[in-house]
Amino acid sequence: xxxxxxxxxxxxxxxxxxxxxxxxxxxxxxxxxxxxxxxxxxxxxxxxxxxxxxxxxxxxxxxxxxxxxxxxxxxxxxxxx
Numbered sequence: 001x002x003x004x005x006x007x008x009x010x011x012x013x014x015x016x017x018x019x020x021x022x023x024x025x026x027x028x029x030x031x032x033x034x035x036x037x038x039x040x041x042x043x044x045x046x047x048x049x050x051x052x053x054x055x056x057x058x059x060x061x062x063x064x065x066x067x068x069x070x071x072x073x074x075x076x077x078x079x080x081x
C-alpha cells in the first residue's frame with residue numbers, strides 16, 4: 001500500500017498479508033493531499049497498481065461543510081480495498 005503525500009517526507013508505505021482488506025494509517029498531516037495505491041506482490045515482484053485515490057484530512061465539501069472530521073482530529077485514515 002502506497003500512501004503518497006504531496007512531498008516525499010509525507011510518504012507512508014505499508015505491507016500487509018493477502019487476507020487483509022483494510023488498514024489504519026496514522027501519522028497523517030492535516031492539509032496534505034495524499035494519493036493511495038494498492039498492489040499485490042509475490043516472489044516475482046509487485047503486480048499492477050490500483051487506480052490512485054486521493055484524499056486530504058480536514059477537507060471541505062462544495063458547501064463548505066467540513067468532512068473527514070474524525071480523521072482531522074486523530075490524523076488517521078482507514079484504507080479499504
